[in-house]
Amino acid sequence: MIYFSTVDINTYSTWLEVDLNAIKHNVAEVIKMTGREVMAVIKANGYGHGMRPIAQACVAGGATWCGVARIEEALALRRAGISSRILVLGFTPASKIPDAIEHNITVALFNSELTQTYLDYVRIHGGVLRAHVKVETGMGRLGMPIDVVPPFLRALKNSPILVEGIFTHFARADEPDSDSTPEQIRKFEALLAELTPQGLKPFYVHAANSAAVLNFPASYYDLTRPGDLLLGMNPMTDRELPPQFRPALTWKARLISVRTFPPGHGISYGSKYVTSKEERIGVIPIGYGDGFRRVDGQQVLVGGKRVNIVGRVCMDQCMLQLDDVPEAKVGDEIVLVGRQGQEFISIDEVAKRWGTINYEVVCGLAERLPRIYIE
Ligand SMILES: Cc1ncc(COP(=O)(O)O)c(C=O)c1O
Known part of the structure; x- marks a missing residue:
């Protein structure tokens, strides 16, 4: 015999909803x-949105390339x-070069010695390795110094490494008033101007x-290489995102408990919040184990209203002050990121609370959060 409780909290108690149509739309807007x-x-x-469905949506929206950090x-x-x-886009270990050739994956070249090792692997394995050369113009991360690039490309001509991009x-680039990006563009273009007459300029720039x-x-060249924007996130912290870009992510949970505590009752670890009167306190099953942060002063949406998270965020739960939403009950849907009624909590708002950027918020969304794709 199976007994059901009177409250059925549906399939998930917390989940991410990803709007794939928004992603397709955003790709088309960039194009x-x-x-x-x-x-x-x-x-x-x-x-953090889920690689496979996001890649499929981007390709359906018109992307002809996918860019990743690692060969895996x-x-x-x-x-x-x-x-x-x-x-x-990043480092590929030389031992993975046969996989790259076999699966028609293009690698980045940013170092002559590593490229030499790649060549050894290509020669043993056979076939042709497709590559794009990464150039250091001001990022100070990976990339070949500009003066090394022409002889490097010349040496690879007629080799089994086919350099088809640079x-x-x-x-x-998020600071439109800074001289930094125009200066990087100037250096990059001086290099391209040097390569062109020598027949060394790769096909894709x-x-x-x-x-x-x-x-x-001025930096569009043959391909653009956006990530954040395709998910409807704002790559700038001090300017608005143009309105044609649509956010793809909503983070939801359900109220799993609602109870009234007497005055003077501590809430959560350390009893940092103590009820000042009779208070209705709700619990949602999310915490820092989901990639939420243990930070004070946060809000979520309940019944279309902003309510405060009170007490410390735990690993799997946090508590809500529900006095302003007397109708809230167990099973109700709450929103941590996204829209509910007239209210909206953006990823940028969450990032600000956490003292970080939207990129870090989404990359930290835990694997255990179910991702539901809406089309
Ligand atoms: C080399 C490279 N190109 C493009 C991107 C995409 O950046 P964004 O998400 O800001 O568009 C990244 C992301 O960090 C990157 O490392």
Whole structure:
């Protein structure tokens, strides 16, 4: 005999909803805005949204390339049936070069010695390795010094490494008034101007991340390379996102308990919050184990209203002050990120509370959160 309780909290007590139509729309908006092909950057589990469905939505929206950080991510995309071009933007261990060749994955070259080791692997394995050269113009991370690039490309001519692209990355494209990005563009273009007459300029030239898509049309070249923007997130902290971009993510949970505590009752670890009168306190089953943060002064939406989280955020739960929403009851849907009625909590708002950027918020969303894809 199975006994059901009187309260059925449906399938999930907390979950992420990802609007794939918003992602397709955002890719199409970038293509419309730039008039260029898009490489959808979907590293780190599609910025926490789930790599496979995000890649599929980006390709359905018109992206011709996917950009990832590691070859394992590229291989996972191939296993998931993604047949678009894929570039590994970061480091690829030389021992993985046969996998890259076998699965038609393009790697980044940013170091002559490593490239030499890649060549050894290609020669033993056979076939052709597709590559894009990464150039250091001001990011101060990976990338070949500009003066090394022409002889490097010359040496690879007629080798089994087919260099079909060249790219750089901006350090401050989210600061449209800074000279930094124009200076990086100037250096990159001086290099391209040197390569062209020597027949060394690779076919694909790319540079623009999301912020550059919004702020620097001079950096569009052949492909743009946005990530954040395709998910409807704002790559800038001090300017509004243009309204045509639609946020894809909503984070929801259900109230799993609502009770009234007497005055003077401590709530959560450390009893940092103590009820000042009779108070209705709700519990939602999310905590820092889900990638939420143990930070004071946070809010969620209940019944279309903002309510305060009170007491310390635990690993799997946190408590809500529900006096302003007397109708709230066990089973009600609450929103941590996204819209409920007239109210909206953006990822940027959450990032601000946590003293970080929206990128870190979404990349930290725990694996245990079910992701529900809406189309
Ligand atoms: C090399 C490179 N290109 C493009 C991107 C996409 O950046 P964004 O998400 O800001 O568009 C990243 C992300 O960090 C990157 O590392």
